Amino acid sequence: MKFENNTYISGDGVYYEGVIRDVKRSKISLQPVYEAFTNSLEAIRIKENQNIDFKGKIEIKIYSTQNTDQSYTFSKLQISDNGVGFDDKEFKRFNTYKDFTKGFKNLGSGRIQFTHYFDTTKIKSKYQDNGSFREREFFVSKNENYLKRNSITFHKSDIESSEKSTGTILTFEGLLDQTRNIYHTLNDSTLKDALLKRYIQYFCLNKESLPEIIIEHFVFNDKEGKSTISKSDIPKIDKSDNVQVHYSKISDDAKSIIETENFETFTINSYKLDKSFLKHNDLKLTSKHEVIENFEIDLLSLSKNEVIDNSHFLFLVSSDYLDDKDTNERGELDIPNNDIFSNDPNIFNEEVIILDLLENKINSSINHLYPQIEKIQEKHQLDLKNLKEMFLLPEDLDCEIEISINDSDKKILEKFYTAEAKKKAELDSNLKDSIERLNHLDTTSDDFSNSLDEEIERITRVIPQQNKAELTHYVARRKLVLELFSLILNRKLSVQNDGSRNKDEALLHNLIFQQNTTTPEKSDLWIINEDFIYFQGLSEFQLSEIKFKGENIIREDLTEEEKQFINSIGEKRLDKRPDILLFPQEEKCIIIEFKNPNVSVSAHLNQINSYATLLRNFSIPKMKLTTFYGYLIGEKIEPNDVRTYDADFKNAYNFDYLFRPSKTIAGMFKNEGKDGTLYTEVVKYSTLLERAKNRNNVFIKKLTKGENEPPTIE
Incomplete structure (x- = not known):
């Protein structure tokens, strides 16, 4: 013709x-280039089959202009090859949409991508016809002149050629979407990397017979750069395996998917590549030896960022089945998953390969290919176990x-x-429904008692779960x-071992009360006493600046005698900063002091007494502070x-702390004769930690005990 x-x-x-x-623009911006490059590879393969001594060659030229800011603007891209060219037969195929006759299983939709990305694609092709050579030139576009004639191809000429050679030059011009920066940043190096990643399967399988690629x-x-793709650039297949994946169909009762006896064989080729080349596993x-970018299949065996021997792994799966499943939008596979069945069990009426099964089979094979991956999975399971223990997550979390x-x-x-939030929402909704039903119960009805019991049973089931x-x-x-308390106490934090000054006391103080x-x-005052988090109080403020219920707690009407005492012997007593003050109720005050774990606590036994005396004598009358409780906390006890420093302290046997039942706090100046009392404990950080752990573990045991386990007396 x-x-x-x-x-x-x-x-x-x-x-x-x-x-x-209908044929959407590919999400892969370089798809037109890949389509043209694939055509060149195929044209060369055809000619190789005709002439065993033939050596193929593909040249790609990227043309740009340079802007004042040294960036580039794309002008055009040209791909040439010395393949068979577009004779009448090939040209007819090119213009036949959804042509299935070509041996490479093309669908005739590649040229549609040309029109989506470029205003004009110019093709000049030399071919051999009955011993003579001819040259054909044609254009591809979707502009108005073409579509109004129901065409995307304009055949300019087909004339005799004086050159005794074949080949095709394809040129993309007029980038339609100027925001596609990948073309403006494209150069020989970036395109080489893109082609290597896209065609790695094809290149590896044809490593010994690759055409020359420039x-x-x-x-x-002016030539700015030049790159080549040669045998030395092509990685070798590290390992390979074949897996059989059975077809699936809907069961006779249409309630599930079952496997059949029929199966397809899939080949897995793995490549161990330097992490600098392959950014992630x-x-x-x-499909047809090209990587499919638009179809997701999960790598369940190995995390994307895991590095083994300074390398990442690429696993490529090929099969005649995948080639046949490629749609008319190149790289869009038609493979269903289990979710489709869940939404509509009648979606397919014949046997199909299910993606979920394919995915599991492939990942299982990958596990066996590399023992290192199995070890990584074991570590992942251990990390998950630790996470469950840390946050008290359920053992069946995976389910x-x-x-x-x-x-x-x-x-x-x-x-x-x-x-959990979804569960809680459902529980709350059920609880609300039960309460609303209670409002509509009729106490005069015969079944009132039974209906009431049913609602009560529902509520008693929901509330414990909440x-x-x-x-x-x-x-x-x-x-x-x-856990953090323990790390600080054992000096395991990096900030405690960076060579800076010791800050253990501040770390412990801020952990308990910022x-x-x-x-x-x-x-987290509950570490000391559960009740303390319910009191009003403050941490690390000067006595002179402390406010309680919006009012300064230190009197403003201090006498000259009181002022003289406050500042005597250079003490400036009201500038002192108690670590923590709590006010549980009128007339009472809790004073907590922390000491560095390396400091002997005995030398500081009088510090809390001093704070209590200042508060007793200089606080506003409305506070009436007369009863004080002191906690001196350290580790070096x-x-x-x-008891050598103060024999009034007693050992609290079996509880590992010391206490002083009562200490008189002198009432002076205006409070003369109105003494206060101070109860004091001296306790180790490690003792507080052990107590708090024991209290918390009681709850943990209750929470983690199986629902069906019988109650036990402990």
């Missing part, structure tokens, strides 16, 4: 405006939420708490705080040494 010169080629039975609309970058027609399906090896700890927790979830988060947080704050309810 001969094609007339200067004519638009209109496909029989094809409405091209509809085709342009890529050049021109700026204002990946699993890709391939409740879908966990990927790529999920960070944060992502796993987000998934769990999202699932409480358990809330308590679990509460206890898990406390568990983490105690310095310069006034919110005990947001603190020798009981006999404490």
